Structure formats: C-alpha cells, structure tokens
Amino acid sequence: MPRAIVFGEIPGIEEGHWFEGRKEMMPTSFHRSWGAGIDGNGNEGTSAIVLSGGYEDDKDLGDEIIYTGAGGNDPKTGKQVADQSWSNRGNAGLLKCMNEGLPVRVIRGHKHNSDFSPKSGYTYAGLYSVVDAWQEKGKSGHKICRFRLVYSGANDTRKSAEETELDHGVRDKKRIAGTVLRIVRDTKIALDVKNLYKYKCQVCGTAIKTPSGFYSEGAHIRPLGKPHNGDDSLANLLCMCPNHHVMFDKGSFAITDDYKLMGEVTGDLLVDKKHQIDTNNLSYHRKSHGFD
C-alpha cells in the first residue's frame, strides 16, 4: 500500500539532513518516488523535488531556485529530447502548490551543479514555495516548464519567502519613495473560503480562469493589523475577484447585515448557508467607509 502524501516538515529530518542515497529517503513520506525527481501529482500537489543534475536548465541561487519541470529528457544524458507539458503529473502538482501555498521539500543531489550541492549523496535544503511558473525554450530548443521556488521554511537565519519576494524585481535596492504597494497574502483560512465558493466572487459570481485552475482572493471584512485588529477567520473573510476585493477594501461598496450590497455595486452578496459571517465585521467596514 503506498504511503499517503505529506506536505511540510517530516519529524526527524531537519534542514541539512544528509542521505547517502535515494533509497534512504523512501522509508518515510519524505520522497516516495524512486527514480523520479518529483513526488506528487495534479490532484494532491507535489510534496518533494530532487535537484539531481538530471535537467540542464536548473538554476540554484540558494534561497531562490529556478527548477525545470519533468518530462521530455533523456535520463542518461539529461538532455531534452521532447517538449515538456503542464499535464505531466509532477508539473501539475507544482502548479497546485503555487495556487494553494503548499510547501515543497527540496533535496539537492551531488550531481546537481551548484554551490549548495553535497559532494556525495543528497541533502535536504528545506521547505520552498512555488511563486511563479512559465514555459520557455530550453538549451536544447525544446519547450520546458519552469518554476521559481523561494525558501519558505522556519529557519530565521535565512531570508523569508516574503523578503525574497519583496526584493525580487527591484533592480535598484536604493529606497525610492513614491511606490504604491498592494500586498495580497492568503493563508490556509482564505483557501477554505475559496473552496466553499468554488473560487466564485461573492459579489459578481466570477471565477477567474487561469491555465492552472481558478483564482480568487480572501478579502478580510475588518482589516487585519493595527488599528483595526480584524480576525483571520471565516467569520471575517469573503471570497472575491481581485476587482471587487480592491473596491471593497477602498470602500467603493459595503454590505448590510442582511447581505445587500450598497454603494457602487448593488444586488445581494452570495452567501453559502454554511458560511457564518460576523455582522459586527460588516458594521465595522460600513462605518470605516462612511456608509453608517
């Protein structure tokens, strides 16, 4: 009977743990797939990957890794001999991780070409988050699927995923006043509200379609953080498309205690009978934006 997939840290295997070979990983759920670089699939997600030198296009910067997906390469030479596809189970699993924030265990093998690779065997590099996915032509001329992963484990001597992401794309590290910043950070609870509504916006019913699945955002009714101090709970969360999320946060519209929309949007909020919204939060939002 195959072991169930497990995401996150495996007890007893710390960051930096050394394995003599691939078979030493197998007795636990750490990496269950003998021979394959990716342990996972599109239904469950991908829980672990091995950087083994099997792909010529991988890039490893330590806390940030550009990883080439699975498929289309010659296992003997590592050369691409065919295009890669998003429907490959390991690649589909990594897309699911990106969309749902599932962490990926990254393992470096001795044949992987980087400053961080062990001289022999394999080392556990820690938990990473998938933050980007795209296709390009690899060195071979064939299409490859690529993923950008950033370290997201608990080791606070390393950069956090948020810090890595904030720095990413900033060419000039000099501080420049005059930037408008909008951060959407969805935790596990936001995923619950999205699943409850099947990613449909509770205002307009739209579910944003992307090649890797539907997209929506968790909108806090009473904002998190000082001085509002709203809760990160289902009673304070709505599932919204990005447009209505911006409009709600900025007070273009508000919601009555009996779920009528008021302001720039009219009609009724879509509310599942399993979703218990705290009307104190709705009232707080209305008062914040001049509706009460």
Next chain:
Amino acid sequence: MPRAIVFGEIPGIEEGHWFEGRKEMMPTSFHRSWGAGIDGNGNEGTSAIVLSGGYEDDKDLGDEIIYTGAGGNDPKTGKQVADQSWSNRGNAGLLKCMNEGLPVRVIRGHKHNSDFSPKSGYTYAGLYSVVDAWQEKGKSGHKICRFRLVYSGANDTRKSAEETELDHGVRDKKRIAGTVLRIVRDTKIALDVKNLYKYKCQVCGTAIKTPSGFYSEGAHIRPLGKPHNGDDSLANLLCMCPNHHVMFDKGSFAITDDYKLMGEVTGDLLVDKKHQIDTNNLSYHRKSHGFD
C-alpha cells in the same frame, strides 16, 4: 506669490532637523501653511503634515503613524466638535498621496504626545507613505478621517515601508509555510501608463471607481526580476484592472504583435497612439505561456 508645492526631501533639511517654531519652516517649501497642520490639497496632494497635539486621536509608533485628518476640531482644546470630511483640502490631498505614491514630510511638535516628540519646538521625522485611509467615530463621538502612514525615506537604519507593510497584519511573527503572496508594486512609470489611459483597463475598458478616485494597475509584459529581466519602462507596461492583470500574469490570455487578444479573452487591446509597446516583450509573454 505662493511657493509651489514640492514633494520629497528639501535640500538642507535632514531627518531629525529641529525647528524652533513653525515660522522657521516657512522660508522654504518645507511646510508652507502657517497654522494649518496639513500643507496640501486634493488637486496637488499633501506634501507635509505636522503632528502638533491638535488632535486627540493621533497615534505614533515611530515608523508607523495613525494620523487624524483635518477639520471639525476646536483649535483651543483639540476636541472634535463636528464631523470630518474627505473633501477637506488637506484630507483630499492625503488620499491623492495614497493613490499616487506621493511622499509626505512628517513633522512632530513638542505638544504632540509620543515618545518621539521633541521637548520644545518641532523636529522633522522624515518621509512617509500613506497606505490606508478610513473613517471612524473619534473619542468625541464625531466622525474622523484617519490615515495610516509608514516611514518610506532613504534612512536604511529604519524599517523600509515595504518591511513595515509585510509585517503589518501578521499576528504571529513565526514563519508559516502555506501562504500565497501577491505583491503589486507600482512605481512612477506605472502611474504614467495609468494616466495615459485614464485608469481604464486596456483589455476591458473598465476603470475601477473608488471614493478617492479611479484605480488600476501597471502590468509588466515581460516580468521584472530574474530570470525574465523585463524593463520597468512604458514599452513593457500595460494599464489593467486587477482581474485582467492576474489573468495576464498567469497566462490566461496573451497579445499578438498587432494587439489582438488570444486565449480566455478575445477582441483588441486598447492602445493609445502615444504608447510604443515593444513587441519583443509581447512575444516573450506569449512564449512563456504556451501561445507561441
């Protein structure tokens, strides 16, 4: 003739600069409004504010300040005697700063109740960004307009605005894997593309209406940062609503060299004749998402 409004640092006046009184600020454009706490208006923005103890509801955490807007208070007692309004020129100016990323010079007076206030006179606290605005009932029972400002100056011994914003709303500082993060960071050039299209999405023509003006986002065609290395230039930027921005970034649709939309969206991209888009960037985006 009144001096023109100037945003950002004023040469010769460093962070921590001490002024004996309000009139010492006046010879420069540092703070031009004798007696008023806020120097600015809704057309130009607000360039400077004074925390003078005139408002009972201000809160000062150093790099993060909750500031009460102007209007409705008794200048002698500091007590609110009437509601505040967003149409007050200083408040409208702070909203413009929030929407356009204009920096605000913050000055603390000796009557302002905080650990950071000088014993006498006034000190310059540095440049801040307005990151949130809302209304609430003040201690007096009257409505007040409130702004959250975060330090955004160049002093790197202090927290950056981005760091303050990332920490904001995170109740538990422990690192938690499993967060989906989306950062929209619009610089001055993004503002140019938004103004060119009057905040209308180039895909659907929508301009998101908010109480403080229209909202849209600058979408980079070829992404910034490694390994894509796109430019932060008009030739690589499009004006989009948040929904189409997400869809474009995730490859739900792409754009041909003659500006036809392909994929989940059809029709033509709206392109102003003054907007020179680099078709190499469009091609890069198509290849990234399997359209070419």
